[in-house]
Amino acid sequence: MADENPQCTEQKIKEAARKVFMEKGFDGTTTRDIAEVAGINQALTNYYFRSKEKLFRLIFEDVHREFFQQIYAIMAQPIDLRDKLPLLVEAHFSLFAANPDLPLFLLSELRRHPDLLTPPSKDRPVFFFLRQMQQAIDEGQIRPVPPLHVLQLLMANIQFLHLSRPITMEIAAFDQAAHEEFTRRHKDIVIDMLMSYLFTF
Amino acid sequence: MADENPQCTEQKIKEAARKVFMEKGFDGTTTRDIAEVAGINQALTNYYFRSKEKLFRLIFEDVHREFFQQIYAIMAQPIDLRDKLPLLVEAHFSLFAANPDLPLFLLSELRRHPDLLTPPSKDRPVFFFLRQMQQAIDEGQIRPVPPLHVLQLLMANIQFLHLSRPITMEIAAFDQAAHEEFTRRHKDIVIDMLMSYLFTF
DNA sequence: AAAAAAATTAATCACTTGATTAAAACATCT
DNA sequence: AGATGTTTTAATCAAGTGATTAATTTTTTT
Secondary structure, three states, rough: OOOOOOOOOHHHHHHHHHEEEEEOOOOOOOOHHHHHHHHOOHHHHHHHOHHHHHHHHHHHHHHHHHHHHHHHHHOOOOHHHHHHHHHHHHHHHHHHHOOHHHHHHHHHOOOHHHHHOHHHHHHOOHHHHHHHHHHHHHHHOOOOOOHHHHHHHHHHHHHHHHOHHHHHHHHHHOOOOHHHHHHHHHHHHHHHHHHHHHHHH | OOOOOOHHHHHHOOOOOOOHHHHHHHHHEEEEHHHHHOOOOOOOHHHHHHHOHHHHHHHHHHHHHHHHHHHHHHOOOOOHHHHHHHHHHHHHHHHHOOOOOHHHHHHHHHHOHHHHHHHHHHOOOHHHHHHHHHHHHHOOOOOOHHHHHHHHHHHHHHHHHHHHHHHHHHHHHHHHHHHHHHHHHHHHHHHHHHHHHHHHH
């Protein structure tokens, strides 16, 4: 039961590092924490990854890619906005259901280390998506809200639910299951609100 | 120019601590950082506040109170929802304009140290606000969206703009001023969307 | 099986951390 | 001025940090 996945050491370290980094952040994590979770000697983190920072950057890029790749895949699809927007919301929610601390991890580490951002954010799918919205506006299909603001509305309503989970659970006295139910219900409300606002005017 | 505010040492430390903690978080901050910003000897942080953790809790409670007090004051007012909701959004936006990293600071530190939450969150104004919304639903004044979900929508659209500022600035190639303009514009859109969705159905 | 290479370990290094201490500087009071 | 208490400082401590090393074990190659 200890090592259910008899993978190679390098992979064990990466998985442990991902877990610990996402939980405690870069500053709150020690290489000894990671070694303990991975069940290996502390020196091995340096043996395989040179330094704590190199390991962190690797993990961060993985997580970052994993996050944006799914979203970008949908953004880039040549389908109608009326279908695409709900798809985007659904995709985010299922992604976050599997990785609840992903948003807070990305946002706080990006703030601490802004240089982590540059390479992946130059990707084009966002801009394709923004252009598609501008076109829909020009054609009178959706309400004339500048695309960047629509993107902001989208992301806010998708991500904040997970960011504020600790507070919501406290205020509403939710347990894990109750919050998951709350999340499912909220997803439909978000879709309903966004679609109503954009397509009915 | 060095010490423009010739206040007492204790206050200088508190202000420096607040600045550094909000910027780097608890784990990323050293007492020497704080001492340097405050322009005092490192030993004084312990002389006045016993320990780094005690100082942090003090700062956190200050910030936390400052945040909720303004919001709660509005939530508790006996005015119509049609006026209250825009008021809440406006208040948040002006609060965050003055303290841009407040939301991320609160959310990330709360996640790392969940015990920071308990005392202040038991406050009643939220529940008063939630009851008021339930009543408005019963009277058919607003769309029947469970109040807790409305609260979530409200907070999401208010706070996320600030949480995602680094990413937005990068994607949109905004400078400081451009993002402030974006923020002002977004505030109106958020009010418009929420009011449309809740009051038109 | 022997030799060579790779992986793993325990021990340790240099440094930073929060915290403490003892002495010095400063202020207050008689 | 002199005594007393408070504030500030430099020096230091023990613990924890990322990283390195040299020895050991394991694996691979010959």
